[in-house]
Amino acid sequence: MSSTSSEYVQKITKRSEDFAAWYNDVVLGAQLADYSPVRGMMVYRPYGYAIWENIQKLLDARFKATGVVNAYFPLLIPESLLRKEAEHVEGFNPQVAWVTHGGNEELEERLAVRPTSEAIIMQMYSKWVQSYRDLPILINQWNSVVRWELHTRLFLRTAEFLWQEGHTLHASAEEATERTLLMLEVYRSFLEEDLAIPVIPGRKTPSERFPGAAETYTVEALMGDGRALQSATSHDFADHFAKAFDITFLDKDGERKYGYTTSWGLSTRTIGGIIMVHGDDSGLIIPPKVAPIQVVVVPIWRSEEDKQKVLEHIDRIKEVLGDSFRLHIDLSEEKTPGWKFNEWELKGVPVRLEVGPRDVANSAVVLVRRDNRDKSQVPLNDLVVRLQQTLADIQQSLFDRAKQFRDEHTFECESVAQMLEVLDNKRGFIYAGWCGSDECEAAVKEETRATIRVVPLAQPEDPGTCIRCGNKAQVKVYFARAY
Numbered sequence: 001m002s003s004t005s006s007e008y009v010q011k012i013t014k015r016s017e018d019f020a021a022w023y024n025d026v027v028l029g030a031q032l033a034d035y036s037p038v039r040g041m042m043v044y045r046p047y048g049y050a051i052w053e054n055i056q057k058l059l060d061a062r063f064k065a066t067g068v069v070n071a072y073f074p075l076l077i078p079e080s081l082l083r084k085e086a087e088h089v090e091g092f093n094p095q096v097a098w099v100t101h102g103g104n105e106e107l108e109e110r111l112a113v114r115p116t117s118e119a120i121i122m123q124m125y126s127k128w129v130q131s132y133r134d135l136p137i138l139i140n141q142w143n144s145v146v147r148w149e150l151h152t153r154l155f156l157r158t159a160e161f162l163w164q165e166g167h168t169l170h171a172s173a174e175e176a177t178e179r180t181l182l183m184l185e186v187y188r189s190f191l192e193e194d195l196a197i198p199v200i201p202g203r204k205t206p207s208e209r210f211p212g213a214a215e216t217y218t219v220e221a222l223m224g225d226g227r228a229l230q231s232a233t234s235h236d237f238a239d240h241f242a243k244a245f246d247i248t249f250l251d252k253d254g255e256r257k258y259g260y261t262t263s264w265g266l267s268t269r270t271i272g273g274i275i276m277v278h279g280d281d282s283g284l285i286i287p288p289k290v291a292p293i294q295v296v297v298v299p300i301w302r303s304e305e306d307k308q309k310v311l312e313h314i315d316r317i318k319e320v321l322g323d324s325f326r327l328h329i330d331l332s333e334e335k336t337p338g339w340k341f342n343e344w345e346l347k348g349v350p351v352r353l354e355v356g357p358r359d360v361a362n363s364a365v366v367l368v369r370r371d372n373r374d375k376s377q378v379p380l381n382d383l384v385v386r387l388q389q390t391l392a393d394i395q396q397s398l399f400d401r402a403k404q405f406r407d408e409h410t411f412e413c414e415s416v417a418q419m420l421e422v423l424d425n426k427r428g429f430i431y432a433g434w435c436g437s438d439e440c441e442a443a444v445k446e447e448t449r450a451t452i453r454v455v456p457l458a459q460p461e462d463p464g465t466c467i468r469c470g471n472k473a474q475v476k477v478y479f480a481r482a483y
């Protein structure tokens with residue numbers, strides 16, 4: 001049976017024609033998310049939420065392997081607490097939603113709906129910590145935050161989003177820095193190994209730091225349209241918050257000292273990253289490790305007699321596969337097999353198994369890969385091993401493909417004019433020298449709409465000259481237009 005039912009796919013704008021329209025079509029068409037009656041806030045539909053649940057499982061295990069535990073803090077933060085760290089409140093103030101009434105009573109003090117939880121968590125840490133024996137504190141919470149955004153895009157920028165925020169407290173500046181970098185590495189390995197998204201780990205420039213941070217680290221990825229996505233951040237606060245919230249402890253030497261804090265977060269934005277890094281004209285391609293459905297079985301029959309045989313064969317397949325994979329068997333009868341092929345391709349299921357009368361006769365199935373559409377017949381006896389191999393291979397291929405795309409869309413430039421030419425025509429990362437001045441950074445942003453995304457941890461011996469002023473560069477950086 002040929003897949004003549006292309007109606008489903010026709011609803012998807014071609015990726016190469018209009019990336020932004022394609023992105024929206026995929027999010028809505030694959031039923032990952034939908035707009036809600038609240039402006040700027042979206043609904044995570046079951047299929048999209050299932051990806052988030054898989055992200056949570058894998059990332060949470062990586063956190064816990066470094067000693068982190070989970071807790072939960074209140075949604076609302078008294079205004080006075082938010083005001084304790086000056087830069088922090090200034091940075092978030094324009095985006096804060098306020099609760100002013102409880103029932104019909106006007107509150108004496110406004111309550112902020114958390115835009116992030118440093119303030120309330122630091123307040124608790126100041127209460128919990130007395131001595132060096134209480135340290136370190138390594139707490140994470142899975143929650144949502146609200147930032148009043150006017151220009152929103154599904155998953156990428158919404159007024160409420162899901163994330164995790166980890167907050168740690170340490171006895172020394174060195175230990176806090178070490179933790180900041182450790183969590184950056186957790187994010188790097190998670191994004192690359194589990195989401196198949198290659199990233200560049202490094203620092204943000206001072207102007208791009210998180211409000212209140214002494215240093216902000218980031219992992220930056222390149223999307224399929226050549227724009228960058230900040231995929232997770234890790235902040236070293238030094239003693240800024242400890243001083244603002246009076247977090248002190250009695251050290252081994254009998255002296256009372258300020259603690260050192262960090263915070264780090266990854267949000268449902270990364271689902272937008274998965275879509276934009278791996279997707280194609282037919283829709284999503286979800287890396288097997290986080291795919292809600294790893295293997296979908298589509299039966300094919302023409303006669304009632306075939307139908308019985310095919311269904312019996314599918315029972316055998318179910319038995320053989322057991323619970324080794326996240327499996328879905330699509331038995332719905334109102335859709336043709338061709339329609340189903342398109343639908344599961346749109347939803348990005350890594351592997352499709354087609355089961356027709358000929359496969360019953362051969363005691364086999366036809367295995368089709370979503371990433372490259374390779375088709376092969378696999379004997380039932382080999383199916384478990386072949387699926388394990390294929391899913392691992394898809395996971396790796398997606399990473400390799402994304403890395404190759406990034407490498408091909410990374411350009412070394414020596415002047416702003418050259419950079420503009422690349423940004424307008426080829427798109428991607430611009431790798432160039434920077435003298436370290438705020439002026440040059442701001443001027444490039446003004447002239448090109450590209451920002452310094454990351455100052456990579458790995459630096460060449462000679463960074464060359466600054467792309468803007470031509471003076472000796474301090475570092476090589478990646479510029480890009482970004483989400």
Ligand SMILES: [Zn+2]
Pocket residue numbers: 434435436437440466467468469470471
């Ligand atoms: Zn310069």
